[in-house]
Amino acid sequence: MLxxxxxxxxxxxxxxxxxxxxxxxxxxxxLGMALLVGLMxxxxxxxxxxxxxxxxxLAHLSLLFVPAGVGVVAHLPLLGQNGPALLVALVVSTVGxxxxxxxxxxxxxxxxxxxx
Amino acid sequence: MTxxxxxxVYLTDxxxxxxxxxxxxxxxxxWAFRASGRKPFVNSVLIAMILLSAxxxxxxxxxxxxxxxxxxxxxxxxxxxxxxxxxxxxxxHRILRTALPMLAAxxxxxxxxxxxxxxxxxxxxxxxxxxxxLAPKSATSPIAIGVAEAIGAIPSLTAALVxxxxxxxxxxxxxxxxxxxxxxxxxxxxxxxxxxSGIGTAxxxxxxxxxxxxxxxxxxxxxxxxxxxxPLVVDWLF
Numbered sequence: 001m002l003x004x005x006x007x008x009x010x011x012x013x014x015x016x017x018x019x020x021x022x023x024x025x026x027x028x029x030x031l032g033m034a035l036l037v038g039l040m041x042x043x044x045x046x047x048x049x050x051x052x053x054x055x056x057x058l059a060h061l062s063l064l065f066v067p068a069g070v071g072v073v074a075h076l077p078l079l080g081q082n083g084p085a086l087l088v089a090l091v092v093s094t095v096g097x098x099x100x101x102x103x104x105x106x107x108x109x110x111x112x113x114x115x116x
Numbered sequence: 117m118t119x120x121x122x123x124x125v126y127l128t129d130x131x132x133x134x135x136x137x138x139x140x141x142x143x144x145x146x147w148a149f150r151a152s153g154r155k156p157f158v159n160s161v162l163i164a165m166i167l168l169s170a171x172x173x174x175x176x177x178x179x180x181x182x183x184x185x186x187x188x189x190x191x192x193x194x195x196x197x198x199x200x201x202x203x204x205x206x207x208x209h210r211i212l213r214t215a216l217p218m219l220a221a222x223x224x225x226x227x228x229x230x231x232x233x234x235x236x237x238x239x240x241x242x243x244x245x246x247x248x249x250l251a252p253k254s255a256t257s258p259i260a261i262g263v264a265e266a267i268g269a270i271p272s273l274t275a276a277l278v279x280x281x282x283x284x285x286x287x288x289x290x291x292x293x294x295x296x297x298x299x300x301x302x303x304x305x306x307x308x309x310x311x312x313s314g315i316g317t318a319x320x321x322x323x324x325x326x327x328x329x330x331x332x333x334x335x336x337x338x339x340x341x342x343x344x345x346x347p348l349v350v351d352w353l354f
Contacts, residue, residue: 008195015198025343027258029197030336031354037202037208047205054199057192058328062161063142064193065158068257069165070138072276074172074179077291079276083206085240086277089250092235094281094311097254098289101225102298108217109303 004053007046011036117336120128124315131235134177134185141167145296154322156290161315162283193314197256200317200336203329216300218330219282221303222337225310229254230342245270253277255341255342256313263343268352286319301327309334 015032018024024031042047079086127133144167145160146223152158170183183190204211211218233250242250246322248269252260257278264274298304301324309331317335321328 005172005195008198011201012194014195025259025262025340027197027256027339028196030256030339032194032198033201033204033332033336036198037204040201040205040273041208050199053204054316056200057196057199058203058297058321060142060163061321062146062194062233062315063139064189065136065161065279065315065318066142066164066168067183067190068181068275069161069279069283070168070172070186071179071280072181073165073169075272075276078243078273082242085237085242086246086250088240089233089237090253090277090280091244091284092236093250094254094284095288095292096232096238097225097229097311098285098307099296100228100293101221101310102293102303104224105214105217105221105303105306106298106300108220109214109300112214112216 001053004050007036007039007050008032011039035094133186134182134183136189137168137171138164138186141171143286145279156319157287159287159319160282161318162287180257199312200332203325204333207326207329210302211329214306214330218306218333221306222310222334222341226254226338226341226345228347229311230335231290232344234349234353246273249349250277252342252346253281254311254313254338256339259339259343260313265344267347279315282312282315283345285316289316289319290323300331305330305335310338313338 011032012029014035016028019026019031026092036050050096074081129259141164142160145163148163149155149158149160168182172179207297230251233253234247236252237247245268249264250264251267252274255263255278257275260274260278261271264271285308287314289304293304305320305324305327308320308327312319313335317328317331320331
């Protein structure tokens with residue numbers, strides 16, 4: 001547990017520092033995630049160290065978005081008269097993005113698997 | 117004996133109160149989700165948000181005071197994002213085999229969401245910085261906020277749109293993909309993570325571990341794609 005916490009935080013820290021130092025347009029934790037994948041590929045034993053804590057964190061990933069979600073509700077009045085137009089644009093674009101993305105993935109997957 | 121009101125003042129001044137309230141509200145949401153037979157529209161984040169917002173209004177508490185306590189939960193988003201490395205590592209062979217579908221779905225899905233958001237917003241009369249705030253909303257918050265700053269949009273509005281997109285995506289994705297007849301959890305997970313970022317990824321993990329792994333990589337790739345593509349698209353359009 002202690003080692004797992006240390007590894008996750010260190011990867012995040014290295015990611016954060018690298019992103020800031022090189023002004024990359026990537027969130028620090030995402031770079032930290034890539035770093036941890038790389039570390040596990042190099043030293044497979046690390047997987048056994050971080051597995052339990054990581055799975056625990058991810059099992060309750062939704063919980064971690066609650067504080068930001070409450071912030072959105074608190075700031076909803078700021079949407080003001082643009083609210084309805086923003087919400088319609090948001091719904092249409094999200095449904096559109098979800099649909100196109102899943103259909104393109106499925107179509108290309110079929111092509112690739114037929115070719116293989 | 118200390119009067120009840122003194123205890124209340126003590127409690128609401130301490131971060132422990134709103135931290136506990138956040139976890140309890142989420143536990144209620146999670147219980148409702150399970151009690152409903154895991155119905156997608158009984159979303160635990162949404163329920164917790166509504167409960168806590170009502171509590172803030174009733175007690176006259178500002179968001180800043182609330183966040184003093186809730187920040188400890190919020191902070192864990194960073195380590196949890198790093199933890200996505202574990203499902204990626206476990207599913208690495210599966211993920212490498214689908215590099216081409218992932219790339220195609222990423223570009224097509226992200227551009228569709230971006231152009232539809234800007235197009236529909238424009239048609240409904242939105243202009244300027246408010247309209248632009250829609251462009252990066254499918255990316256994970258830190259990237260979306262950074263992109264909003266870079267293209268002259270309103271970062272706090274974009275941050276709100278990211279969360280709303282995530283909740284909407286998490287609620288509709290299962291019925292939508294059932295209706296479309298897509299059963300492959302690689303496709304479903306990837307599309308959810310790239311369109312509805314973190315909250316979508318959390319939903320994908322609720323449904324299936326493979327879907328979760330693909331949602332995680334999609335969220336990371338879409339962060340990269342949004343950062344690079346949004347300024348180009350905005351330059352080209354405006």
